[in-house]
Amino acid sequence: MTNFNYLLTFTAIIVVIEFYSEIHLRNYGSITERLYHLFGWKALFNIFKLSLLFAISYVSFGLFNLFGFLSKEFIRSNIIDLNDGPLYLYLIVPFCVSIVIILFNSAELFQTFRTISTSNKQLDSFITNITYIIFRLISFILTFFIFRNILKYIIELDNYFSANNQSLLDWLNVTKDGQDNYNKGVYFSLILTTLIFIFFNNAFIKKNSDTWDYRKIKMVFFKYFFITIILCIGLFFGFFSIFNGIFNILNSSFSEWFSKDNLLGIFPIRISSLLIIIYLSTYIYKQVLHGRIAHFIVLGFLPLRQIKEYDRFMIFEDRETLFFTQISFYILNIALAELFIILGYKSIYLSLLNFSILFILDDFKIISEYSKNLRSVLRNHFNRIWLFNLIMFIASVILLFHKNHILLLCVYIILTLILTYYYLRNARAINFERQ
Secondary structure (H helix, E strand, O other): OOHHHHHHHHHHHHHHHHHHHHHHOOOOOOHHHHHHHHOOHHHHHHHHHHHHHHHHHHHHHOOOHHHOOOOHHHHHHHHHOOOOOOHHHHHHHHHHHHHHHHHHOHHHHHHHHOOOOOOOHHHHHHHHHHHHHHHHHHHHHHHHHHHHHHHHHHHHHHHHHHHOOOOOOHHHOOOOOOOOOOOOOHHHHHHHHHHHHHHHHHHHHHHOOOOOOOOOOOHHHHHHHHHHHHHHHHHHHHHHHHHHHHHHHHHOOHHHHHHHHHHHOOHHHHHHHHHHHHHHHHHHHHHHOOOOHHHHHHHHHOOOOOOOOOOOOOOOOOOHHHHHHHHHHHHHHHHHHHHHHHOOOOOHHHHHHHHHHHHHHHHHHHHHHHHHHHOOEEHHHHHHHHHHHHHHHHHHHHHHHHOOOHHHHHHHHHHHHHHHHHHHHOHHHOOEEOO
């Protein structure tokens, strides 16, 4: 194939993403309405997710390289840098698609896109068609530049991992040299978590929109989005613990790996990561998905907007929210602990953070089950949990500040404040038992 054919193939992919996003959100109506929804939050985020899915598939799995085209060199020259060929070549596919749509939907377009009324019906129809073509080109250009920038940064991320001898399946590339490595499995965990994020968000956005108001944003969507973020943070480090553990076991032996991990204090953190994922997944299955996992999977994967039998919403004003907020706080701190392990950073504050997590995690689960059955909690148990929450928070803030991770520090504080807000908002559900 020539570069011209490559470019047509690439722009056709962008047109597919553009049209899927429009149909997915029912972005119909007059040109004013379409432009409003095109630049709306849901449409932009939908284009972002679809572009991210393509970029991940392209870079990580090499699906398109299997057919011998769309190489990284072509992408760099023609898409990212826009150096080769005149720009009008990029508009051939969207222009041709617009003409085909006009030919088969001229009457409907005339009804919705008619902006000027003259005594000449043919002139009105011509102006309407030109208006629609302009809209299609605006939609394509917007999608193109979102797609281009996402692909650019995903390729840069892939180059970064390659420069550090990391690949998608590096956790299976065993060298048998007996050397432990605490970076293997990061790439695969990141990709897997991103795919799960796209799947969960796709299901949530449909679950929280009725048929005719699909383009509207409801507050409950942001709550589900927040849950997805917390879940994915936990999943990433849970996956990393598994895949990195597999590499180090295969690279030496189980006994050697177990001894080294214990010596460095890493093994307990790995176990904590897995336990936290089990606790959070159980909560999400019961409280968020309401046990309807099959319906949720259908919404996430198939192009359906709704399932009538699956219309229950999550309630954020109940006792179980206390469990979610506390588990989420543990996830944030375990994530930081494992991040510093990956970076090879050692500090007394990191040891304090690890100790606090390990000490209180099992206690919290026992206290939670105890209070769930008796509908009350001992005040000293409650105070113990909050004491260690404070210790973890201070240790994490000091660690991030010392390492000059200011952006990460801000994200950590913001997420902690959100969790604290929802905890205090549902604190009335706490009943203290008399001692």
